Structures are given as structure tokens and as C-alpha cells.
Amino acid sequence: MELPFAITLDVGSSLANHTGSWRTERPVYVNRLAPCNQACPAGEDIQGWLYDAEDGGYRAAWERIMADNPFPAIMGRICYRPCQTACNRGTLDEAVGINSVERFLGDEAIRSGWTVPVDAEPTGRRVLVVGAGPAGLSTAYHLTRLGHQVTVRDAGDKPGGMMRYGIPKYRLPREVLDAEVGRILDLGVRLELGQRVDDVLAARDEGGFDAVFLAVGAQIGHRAYIPAGDSARILDAVSLLRDVADGEPPQLGRRVVVYGGGNTAMDAARSAKRLGATDAVVVYRRTQDRMPAHPSELAEALAEGVVVRWLSTISQADSGTVLVEKMRLDETGFPQPTGEFEELQADTVVLALGQDVDSSLLAAAPGVAVDAGRVTVGTDLMTGAPGIFAGGDMVPADRTVTTAVGHGRLAARHIDAWLRGVRYQPAPVLPLATFEALHTHYYADAPRTVRPRLDDARRTTGFEEIVGGLDEETALFEARRCLSCGNCFECDNCYGMCPDNAVIKLGPGNRYAFDYDYCKGCGICVAECPCGAIVMEPEET
Amino acid sequence: MPVQPIKFYQSGSFVVGNRLLDPDQRSVQADPNRTNSLNSGHRACQGCGEALGARYALDAAMRATNNQLIAVNATGCLEVFSTPYPETSWQIPWLHSLFGNAPAVSTGVAAALKAKGRTDVRVVGQGGDGGTVDIGFACLSGMFERNDDVLYICYDNEAYMNTGVQRSGSTPPAATTMTTQAVGPEPGNRFGQGKNVPLIAMAHEIPYVATATVADLRDLEYKVRRAMEFRGARYLHVFVPCPLGWGTASCDTIRIARLAVHTGLFPVFEAEHGEVVDVTRIPRQVPVAEYLRPQRRYRHLFGASPRPDVVARIQQIADRNIRRFGLLAAEPAPTAQEAP
């Protein structure tokens, strides 16, 4: 229509007014490091794979785990989940059950026979990995996917290292272990069992390897001097667990005392229960808050009837009894003897006082340093000998499977770079997505799914797996409890809440862009972004 | 049924969209093809709650009417910032007449549509609190009484902002405006009787009355949609913070609106035919001071010579609202007899 002058206007004409010129600050989309990712010793992009899983993209989620960690089903069972300790949702209600989702994905992969491809062209370089535990297998897996030819050599007769011989099968069923190790071997990793490497340089040179990764673990039970009568029955926990794993459990008697406070002590005590002990008593010299065992391990042990005697040391072992001295903590938190003693019934004493590394295979290697029983490595995990790398329990770090797997990932990247004559440069670390960076109003209360558990009564009668997995619906629910800390999850808040329609929605998976022609810089998008993925920056003048 | 909580997803019911939702579960504002009834290039201040509320409401009304909508606007910020010659930000048929007559003009539009047999086209009248609570009040009441087929939306920012922040009948107690300055023994606006237009609207027993805020988009959109299911006079009172007039940070518009609800100072409810049918529960009651403190218009209550006595009186208002409307999650909803 012919419109009356000035009084009546055509729609859309205000687009000529670029209100972006009012702005003194501009919003910018950012990615921050999710605390779960920061905490993960295996270097997983947890927030990323949860995002994939949230819309049922389980295969994509699994593949994203596999980019960093070849053992999702194992991780989903035995990882001590520092990710969940760090999880911001824990401050809101309860941490996301990351571990259980990972297990769901890992089990789903085994059930469906998912595999990963080796896309890299063969490099023709050959790498020897010594030790078929988590660090060694992880390294072999990554190097293989990078196109290198890898041989894994292990003294044992089955692969898995501590995953097989240190972790009871009620925590990690062997068919799961076999499936995930088998998947690595299927990529073309050459596995040589029953072959102990005594001299690493010799092994390298004889085999014509370009580089070596050592991951022989810490397999020697640490012995403490305990005055003991001749008839006292004293075992070390590592051997006990290994014998159990081999299906040749020793006779422990009805009353077992475990000496030590780490995860191995918990495993030993819980295994003793399963082997028929009526009393399994852990003797630990400090208090619960100082105990090195993971709280979940302690909780499970206590639930199974394991008893812990805090602030106690074994001063003498005899046939059928041990003498325990009460301790007290001094001002520095160190336990001091009190002179008060007590006698405990004990058919067997199991020592779980830590494990030592056998580094004799490096004895001939020049430049390799060993400090406090552990092999010294640089940030690139290379020992003092060029081309000889080491990781897992034999280097200074947390002695967990997850840490070892992370060493494998890191070592593979450094070995790959070293083989190509360059140095691996990790991606710059993003700023952390702290709880304060979130706007938690937007996250509905959704309580953590409790994994189905076997009855406590059934638990201690055998080595059946204790913790069940999530079904798909609950796994999906759990994945969706992720706050997506620091990374846009396309909630549309910025798009919907901009008073100036200055946010462009780019479609699924493509997030958003700011239309700076109209953005006035009010900052509502920043204030109302649930996950802290937008920041204000001073406008360029 | 009112808005269904969406608890299954990581971000719950309060975000605008969420890629995980089925498209028909998403808000209108999440739609990449939403109308943008109020388009970019308008001259509202940074962080304007009214601009946001108007787009929320009208886009929802467009969706509810299959884009058969005419809007009538009272004089005020919304009108001035949207249509300075030669530019308009409106994408829908829109008419501005005067400050005090938007409800009556809307009636005229509705009457014309009825006479022409165009009952598919619906009418929204809209204005600020000045145009609604004060100068347009007689026209509003007349429109209600006749039960004209108009949805009238008041964007309440609690003062005359367009003229430079003067007191309106909607200005809350103790708030400073240019005509209720923070001087003298009782600084700020007086503690009057208040003028609760939603309750007055309910007294007309019109088919639908609701309150909403820009902090709860899904609720607001639901109420517009619900309002469009009725024929006759309907009233929606939307709480829209004003960064300029209230002295709040432009990024805090949504947060302040949320606090107004969570303190109990702005009860969110809906009523049909004069009776409350639903209230939005407060998950956890927030002390009014948390709402007042970030606003410069209440600065005199917290400064060097604080006025806890005044804050306490405002807290009493919030507490009364909570009692009266049953706003706390644990309390039962008011029955029809108890409805305010």
C-alpha cells in the first residue's frame, strides 16, 4: 500500500540502525577446560564424550574415549574417578556418574563388537614395549594407531599386568579384560608372553627396535621388618592377589590380619573374606582421613564386614596372634608409639605396605637414573637414555591403572614425535571452568542414578562382579546430568535471551555466532549462559 | 496443563531451548525461524527487559495465532524505542495511538475484525505500567468489563521510564524515582496501598489473568499460548526489569527478575474466570535484601546509614505474598475459596 508519509512505516526498516556501535564490551564464545577433563589421569575428553552420549550417540562417545584410552569398560569399573571428585555437579547436588556411563559405553562396545581403525600410513618404525600392563598396552595401542609397528613383551603368561594380577575379578571380570586387551592385539600389536627382558638395550638392539617403552610396573611387595615367630604365617598382598588371579588361592585360615592402608590392603582384605575368612582386620597406623586407599574401596570393604583398626602397628607376629601397638598422631600428623599393646587373633598376616620396582633391566643403560626406587623420566617420559621411555608404576606418579593408561597415551605421542625427530607439543591448556563460572539455576535437580548393586549378602560369597552396569535409559539420564562446564551445549539461552536478536543460531552442532551489527553489549548472554561459555571482552577501539 | 518441567535433560526447564528436546517441546524463542516480532535495530537501552518481554510475548502470540496477529501499543518506552521515524522494529501489524487508550484502541481493532468476520485474526494490546496501571486504567477496566476479545499485556518496569524515571502507580515502596527521591526522613516511594492490576483484572472475572517474568520464558510463552485459547478479555502482567530506571547492571535483567520471583515480591500465578488456578512455586525463598541490594533505586536502604526497618517492611510484603498465594513449594495451592 501507499503509506502515509512518516506516520506509517514499512516493517523491518530498523535493520538500518546498527546498534552495535553502542557497545563498549563485546561477548565472545569460549571453550573452557571442564574440571573432569582436567582431573582425568588418562587425559580423556570426558565432557566431550558425555556430550556425544547425551543424544544417544554412544558409538561417537565411545570413539572419543578410545581416542585417549583403549580401556573404557575397564575404566568404567576400576578407575578411582578423580573426574567425579572434580565434577562441578557435585557442588550442586551429586557428581555425574561419569564412571558408570563410561562402563556402559565400554560394555556396549564389547557387546556390539565395535572396533577402531588404524588410519595412519605405516611408518616402518618399530617400537618395543616391555610390560603388558595398562601403561604398556596403552602405549602399544596408540603407537599402532599412529602407524608404528609395536611388539609387547611380558614375562607373564597372560597380558594385563596389574589389571589381571593385582585387581580381584569381583572388581574386574576377566572376560572384560580379555575383550579390551584382545581389541588392541587385533589392531596388529605383536604380543610376546613369557619373555622376561633383562637388558633393555640388548633387547632393543637384537630386535632392531627404534624406540623402547618400559612399563614393567612395581611388582615386588614391600617388606617391613616384623619380629615374627617361626610359625607365623606372613604373606605379601601382591602375591596373594596374584595367586588368587591364577586360580591357586592360598589357605589363609579364618582370621586374617592385613597390614597397610592402601587399595591393595583393601583388595587383600576383601579377597580374604571371599576365601573364607570370618575376620578380616586391616591394621593401619594412621587415621581414616590419612588413609591412601580410595574412600570407595574402604566403604565397600567396610560394607563387606572388613574391620579396620586405626592408629595401630603390628609390632610382632606369632602363630595365631599378632601384637598390635596403639599409635597417636603428633603435631606433624606422624604416628608415634604409645606403648599400649593389644593382641589380635591372626591365622595369617598379609603385608600390604606398598610395592617396589625391579629396575634391573635398566642396569646396563647409560644415563638412566633411579630415585627412591623409581625410574627418573622427563615430562616426555623419556629416561636418561635416548629412545628409552618409561611409564606406569615404575616412574614417580600415582600408582593407578588410569595414571598408567594416561602415561601410555602421553608416551605414545612423545615416542611418535621422537621417531619423527620432533618434539611433541601438547595443545595449550584452556582456562578452567570453575563452579563459579556456571549459572547453576539452569540445571534441574536430577539425582545421581545409583548403580544397581548386588546384595551385600551375596557379595562376599564369591568373586562375582559386585557393581552392576547401567541400562541404556539410566546411562543416558546420567550422561545428561553433565553440566557441560565451560563448553556450549546449545541450550539456546544466548539466542533466546538477547534483547536485540543479535545472536545467530547456526543449527545443530554448529552452536551460535554474535551479530555484532546489533549486539549492544548488555552481557545478558554471558550472565545467563549456564555453562560459562561466553565472556565479555573490551571492545576494540 | 501449565509448563511441564523438563527434568530429564541436563539443563532442565529454564533454558530457552536445548538441542536434546523434540522441536515441539522447545520454546518459541529457540526456533531459528521465530518471528522476531520486535526486530534488531530498536533503540532500547542495553539489557532492556521490556524489549525482551515484548518479543517473547508477541512471538509466542504469533505462534499461537498462526501469525494472524495485530498489536496495539500505548505510548511509552516500547513505542518510542521501536518506531522512531524512519525506522520501525515491528515485523507485525502494529498501531500506536496514545498513552492512555491502548485497551480501547485494541477493542476497536477487535470490533472491526469481528464485523469483518476475521475472527482468525487476534489482537494484543500492550503498554508499560504507566499506560496500564495509571493513565490507561479506565480504558483497561472498560475493555475487561465488556469482555472484548483482546489480550492486554502490561510490561511492568515499575515507573515512568520513558520520561526519565518518575513514580507510577506500580512503583514499589521505598524505591527512588525522580519524583520519589532518596531525601527526607522517609526516602524513596511511600508505602502506599499498592495497585495490583492482576488482582483487579481478576475482580472483573475475565476469562484469563496471569503474571509472568522475563526470567521464566517457558512460563511466559505458556501463558500467552493459554491466553490465546480463550475468547474475550485477557490480561498478562509481565515483570520487566529496567537497568536504567532501577540502576541495575544491564547483564542482570534476567537475574533480577528471577530474584523478584524467588523473594516473593512478584507472585507468578494464573487465574481463570476470577479464580487462581496455578502459582509458580518458589524453590527456596530468598531474603528481599538480595533482590534490593543490587538495585541503585534501593541504595539508600543499605548505604552508610542503612534502613533495616524499611527492608523489614518490604520483607513483610514478600512474606504476605508467599502466604497469600501459597508460593512456597511445601505449601498447598490456595483453594478457590481462599483465592485472593
Add this chain to the structure above:
Amino acid sequence: MVLRQIEGSRGVAEAVARCRPEVICAYPISPQTHIVEALSAQVKSGALAPCEFVTVESEFAAMSVAIGASATGARAYTATASQGLLYMVEAIYNASGLGLPIVMTVANRAIGAPINIWNDHSDSMSQRDSGWVQLYAETNQEAVDLHVQAFRLAEEVSLPVMVCMDGFVLTHAVERIDVPEQEQVDAFLPAYQPRQLLDPAEPVSIGAMVGPEAFTEVRYLAHARQMQALELIPRVAADFERVFGRSSGGLVRPYRTQDAETVVVALGSVLGTLKDTVDELRDQGHRIGVLGIISFRPFPLADVRAAVGQAARVVVLERALAVGIGGIVTSNVRMALSGNGTRDYTVIAGLGGRAITRASLREMLLAAEADRLEPLTFLDLNRPLVERELARAGERRMSGPAAENMLRDAGPATPWIG
């Protein structure tokens, strides 16, 4: 042609109904009530359909409803008077500013205080600059006819039109009226084709804020449209005559002005009394004529100048008072005669329903002919009364309300109401 003996208001209501209005807004105020009452019955009975009859809560709402309806493409009508007209003033200006072709009857009535329900032109004269076209009916037949013409005129130039008819004198007078037939009206008045429209299919924003950069141009264009109306009004009247067979409306109506030395100018129903008085004076040899102004806005400067011609003097009979100066119509007439050397007299008459008698008119006109008339004359003013009040006010500051004082002085009889 069917002549019926009916009340003026009733005649207007029937004429309006035949113009097929789609929205009628009504708020009661004397003396326009009979018009909307009759229309209400027409709509209620279904005789007038489709049409929405909206009983609003105020005149401000009445005009506002008409604005909304008109902008939505409906033919809109309302009626008011006096205080009601003033109560809707803001909307009156808005309707014309937006160029909405609303037709409104003003049943002319005085404005208080003191409150007074009787006829004069104070109400519509106060709106002479509102941008509306203002047509003044001399008779009920003309009032009826002007409404039909008003819709046509309004919609062609997209301006609102006020049809002014003297309250009670016309609205309540029962006379023989030829009410236009539906077929004739349909032939004369095409369906409303709005110049701008609220339409979801073609959205526009109506009622923008216009600043200094364009406001003068907008006002100029409003004036230009009134100038277009000035040309259109005679054409519409001629068309009307062709369809209905009678002359009605137009800009001005001269009566015996040829060779007149004195021309009396007036608007509305007083023209009848004036013509009788002039006839009598003509018979006695006085060269005197009458000029009726039908279109006060737009003001027909050229037609007035032509009609007054070579007369030595004009007497402008005003039914309203510009307090503090005197005549309203006079200043308009004076502009028409600018440079002519015509002497002009302003006579304020018939305020608040005071009867304008032939005797008083004759005496006044004779004085004018002799140039004995004061430039500003109040016809039949009770001079002793006002002088006593002025004296009282001069003596005592708190002398009380003047109107009550004078009524008390005047005694119980009020013989001037006509």
C-alpha cells in the same frame, strides 16, 4: 422521496445506518444520546449488520475504539457533545494525525463551568484546529445529508469529519425529513477503501514517532489534505445533488448577498432566524444579506470573500466566545476579507442555549448598518447584572462564584432559554 415527520436525531441515526458503519462507539451525553440510542436498536435488532456497537466507558474510549476500528479497515462512527468532546480531545487530534476517516456527530452544546446542557458552538469551535473537517448543518435535512456526504469525503481524503448540528435545536426537533434510501446511499458511497490498514498479510507500523526532521512536513501534508477537501466538498455536494435530487452541503451558502451593503455571517441553525430577519429588513429596503458557512474546516476563504463581495460591512454572529478577545469565526472571516476594507462586527449570541430572537437580531442589524455597533457585542446581555457583579468583585476579594451570584440577582425566571 419519502418525507417523514421525525426527530432530527432519529433522522441522523437512520442516515448513518444506511452508510453501513461497521463499528459504532457510544458514550451517553446530552444532547447526542438519541442518535446512538437509535443506532443501538438498529444493531441490536440486526437491521444494521454487520456492525459492532460498543458501549464504551468514556468519550476518550469512544474515539479510541473508533481509531482502532478505522485503522483495521472498518467504517467507524461515534457521536458526542460538549464535555464529551473535550474529554476525547487527545484522541481527536490522534485520529486526524493518523488520517483515519472517522465520522462523528457533534450535537453542539456549551462547555462548563458552569455546567450547561444547552446549545452553542463552544465545543466544536474548540476543536477547529484539531485537523478534522468540520461541517455545520443548518437544518435537520442538512444534518442528515451531511452525514452521508461526510463518510464519502472522509474516506476520499482520509481525514476524519465532524458533522456539527445544534443540540436540542436540531437534535430534538421533530421535522419533515427525507431520509436517504439505502439504494441511493449505496450508489453514492462506495465501500471503505482504507489508505493504510492493519493487516497480517501486509504488516505496517502505524503511528510512528516523528521528530523535528519531518514533523513540519507531516503537518504541511495534513493541511494540504484539508485543502484537497476544500476542492472536494463542492464536488461531493454536487454528486449528492445528482443522486438524491436536492442541494445540500457545500462550502458556503449565500442568501441575498448580491448588492448587500451588510452581510451577516453565521453557522448552524441560527441561519433560519437570520434569513427571516433579513427578509423582513430587505422588504423594508435594507441592502442586507446572509452568508452561511457550512465548512468551517477547511475554511473557504475564497468563497467567503466572493460571497461578501463589495459589502461595506460584515456582522459575524458567533455562538461561541474566544474569551479574552471575542470572536472566533470573525478572525477567520477577517482573513478572507483581508485588504478588502470591509468593516467587521462580532456579535456573540445564543451562548448556553439563550434564545436568539428576530427582534434582537433586527435591532442589532440596524445598529450595525448605522455603524453604531460596538466591534464586540454581546447580544441581549443583561448589563446591569454583570455590572453589579463586577462591582461586588471589585469591593471584596472573596465575592463568591460569579455565576451563582448573577443567577441569584437575575431571580427565578430564566426566560432566555430557547
